[in-house]
Every structure is written in C-alpha cells, then in structure tokens.
Amino acid sequence: MIPLWMFPTAVTCGNSFILKPSEKDPGASVMLAELAMEAGLPNGVLNIVHGTNEIFDAICDDDDIKAISFVGPKAAGAYMYSRASAKGKRIQSNVGAKNHAIVMPDASMDTTLNAVISAGFGAAGQKCVALATVVFVGGIDLWEDKLVERAKSLKVDAGTEAGVDIGPVISKQVKEQMCRLIQTGVESGAKLVLDGRNIVVPGFEHGNFIGPTILSNVTADMECYKEEIFGPILLCMEADNIEDAINVVNKNKYSNGASIFTTSGVAARKFQMEIEVGQLGINVPISVPLPSSLFTSSRPSFAGDLKFDGKAGIQFYTQIKTVTQQWKDLPDSDGQALLMSTS
Known part of the structure; x- marks a missing residue:
C-alpha cells in the first residue's frame, strides 16, 4: 500500500523514483516494480534499492535526490528529517501511530x-x-x-x-x-x-x-x-x-x-x-482514502508541508516555477530606469 501512495504520483509528474523498502519485507516492492514494467513503465524510472543504514544515509545525502517520502518508525523518521532537511531536500514523513x-x-x-x-x-x-x-x-x-x-x-x-x-x-x-x-x-x-x-x-x-x-x-x-x-x-x-x-x-x-x-x-x-x-x-474504522482524496495525518505523526496524495501529492512531486515574459519593444529613454519591473 505505502509505495502506491508515492511512486505512481511521482512518475506521473515526470520524476524518476528510487524505492527503498524495509530490509525486513522487501518482496512486495519488487512485485510492484515487476507489475510497473509489465504495464510499460520505461526502464530506469522506478528503481528498487535494498539495504540498511548505509543506503538510508546515502539517500539522505545524495545531491541528485531532491525529495524524500517516508513512512516508518518515529526514530527513523526523525533521523531522516534532520539529515535530509539539512541538505535542503523536500520531505514528507509519516511516523508513529496510536x-x-x-x-x-x-x-x-x-x-x-x-x-x-x-x-x-x-x-x-x-x-x-x-x-x-x-x-x-x-x-x-x-x-x-x-x-x-x-x-x-x-x-x-x-x-x-x-x-x-x-x-x-x-x-x-x-x-x-x-x-x-x-x-x-x-x-x-x-x-x-x-x-x-x-x-x-x-x-x-x-x-x-x-x-x-x-x-x-x-x-x-x-x-x-x-x-x-x-x-x-x-x-x-x-x-x-x-x-x-x-x-x-x-x-x-x-x-x-x-x-x-x-x-x-x-x-x-x-x-x-x-x-x-x-x-x-x-461509524467506520480508521479510513485510508483514495489517492484522489488526501491522507491527512497531522503532527506529531507527520512532518513536512505537503501530504502524500490528492492535490498535495502532485504539488510535492512538482517543482513550481514563476515565469514573467515581455515581448514588446520598449521605447528609447535618455538613461536606464532603475524601476521595479511590473508588467
């Protein structure tokens, strides 16, 4: 379930994705990757890596990895958030549940x-x-x-x-x-x-x-x-x-x-x-909403600014840009005008 909160949105938004499952239950992630390949996902878009602390640290530290989605124990999530945020990465971390x-x-x-x-x-x-x-x-x-x-x-x-x-x-x-x-x-x-x-x-x-x-x-x-x-x-x-x-x-x-x-x-x-x-x-137990909705776990069980799915998930896996353009010729002036650009 958890990888499906993440990589479908990420790759749909144009990203490649590295999925590191827990070393204690790696099988389901491999099965999902096989199904993604069968569905036609290009090689190299979804990548599975296995390992423990060394791999975990490498993901936090790698400059080419821009964002991290994490679900797991509170201690591991706090460690990841501290180490990865120091590298300027965008983070969403869901930890702890009672x-x-x-x-x-x-x-x-x-x-x-x-x-x-x-x-x-x-x-x-x-x-x-x-x-x-x-x-x-x-x-x-x-x-x-x-x-x-x-x-x-x-x-x-x-x-x-x-x-x-x-x-x-x-x-x-x-x-x-x-x-x-x-x-x-x-x-x-x-x-x-x-x-x-x-x-x-x-x-x-x-x-x-x-x-x-x-x-x-x-x-x-x-x-x-x-x-x-x-x-x-x-x-x-x-x-x-x-x-x-x-x-x-x-x-x-x-x-x-x-x-x-x-x-x-x-x-x-x-x-x-x-x-x-x-x-x-x-009158229902704890709900897990559809991806079109929003998994809205709150602090201290969640760290980050954008949630996993819904519109927030798309924002998380998308880099927003502001583009200002001008295509008309400006009239000549006697000197350079040091004015704030408006339109």
Whole structure:
C-alpha cells in the first residue's frame, strides 16, 4: 500500500523514483516494480534499492535526490528529517501511530464489533492505520464478552492457506517487545482478558506469532498505552462521557487517526469538530482514502508541508516555477530606469 501512495504520483509528474523498502519485507516492492514494467513503465524510472543504514544515509545525502517520502518508525523518521532537511531536500514523513476509536453507548453492537475486530487485528495490527485503542464511553461491561468471543474466532497461521485472519509479526525482536509491553500492562493494573502470547501454530512452532490479545482497564499512564505496539493487541479504556473520551485521544502523543461509533449525529459532529487528529472515521474504522482524496495525518505523526496524495501529492512531486515574459519593444529613454519591473 505505502509505495502506491508515492511512486505512481511521482512518475506521473515526470520524476524518476528510487524505492527503498524495509530490509525486513522487501518482496512486495519488487512485485510492484515487476507489475510497473509489465504495464510499460520505461526502464530506469522506478528503481528498487535494498539495504540498511548505509543506503538510508546515502539517500539522505545524495545531491541528485531532491525529495524524500517516508513512512516508518518515529526514530527513523526523525533521523531522516534532520539529515535530509539539512541538505535542503523536500520531505514528507509519516511516523508513529496510536489510533483510537470512541464507542458510545448507543453504537450499533454488531457493526461496531465487526469494525473493531477488523481494524484492530487485521494484518496482525502491523499497519499505521490499525486500531490500537478503544475508549468505551459509559463502560465496557456490555461489550467485553462479545469482543473476546469474536477475537477468539480469528484463525492464526502462516498465511499460506486460505481462511487465515492473522499472520506472524515481522521478527522475533518485535514479538519479544510486544510481549514485554503486554506484561507491563498487566503489572500496571490492566486486566488481561485475552492472552495471545503463547499461541502455537502447527508446523511453525518457533514462528513469530501472537494471537489476538485484549487488555482492559488500561490507563493513559501505562507504558503499553504510551508506546506504539504495532501488533494484534487491542487496548480498552473507559470514559464517563464523550468530553473525557475526546480528551484521552487529544492528549496522546500520536495523531494519526481516530473514529467514533454512535447513532447520534450530535455526538458525531462534536467528535468531528473537537478531535485533534488528521484521519477521522464516523461509524467506520480508521479510513485510508483514495489517492484522489488526501491522507491527512497531522503532527506529531507527520512532518513536512505537503501530504502524500490528492492535490498535495502532485504539488510535492512538482517543482513550481514563476515565469514573467515581455515581448514588446520598449521605447528609447535618455538613461536606464532603475524601476521595479511590473508588467
């Protein structure tokens, strides 16, 4: 998905493009490049480079590279922004995500549960628009058992067979970090209502799998809430009213997206006006708009002046020029007029 935010617009605007995927999952980018060649994109327009820190630094430093689009972890994005901006490059950087959903007492039960399960556990939670935290206004009691029941029904496997809902997380180190954050939540007073840490997938006994995990009674001071998890782990919080729920979202240090589930137009409007994030969903999980629209993640999750898609994406990949021309002969004068040119 992420490369498709970038290179189609870039090459359409007349640029060549260097795509450096994460060294941990390079395959999809290569497949996209093969499809681009099959579609007729000329050789040398889309280029794939692989590597780690050395390649990353070379892209930041190369004088022939005029602009950088980046999506990834906060630390890497901050490093890139500092190093590349010092070289005068144009930058758009989307980092950090802790997306929230506010569930009002009047929300449709089935619609909300389906959306929360899909957005929270799809792609094993490894996407910047994954739903990480649900804030239940009025309490979680009516929701908890049904939420756990639906999460338990998800199939965890390697993804090579049909019907798999959750695949592995990306590395052993990431799995260990997720398990640590789950444990810190429990030790800080969260209730572990569904534990997916010890799941075993036949044939992949040593794989990096975490099953659907749900923590309730989570509070804003817990490490599991303050840090990105980026896995199939859903945090549940409670709020007395919509004002308190909006305040929870607005105080979080990440500002990628948020949703509300309600049948009240008044509540939806209040959420829309007062929430301080870029991507909003009303009775839908965090939305990823079409390229003709705009992915509007806001600071501190976004650094740069122009977003990835829509008209802003075209502006990012285009160098704007101002051209002033004159084709008429000027009358002779006794001396050179040192005047400001107007027309």
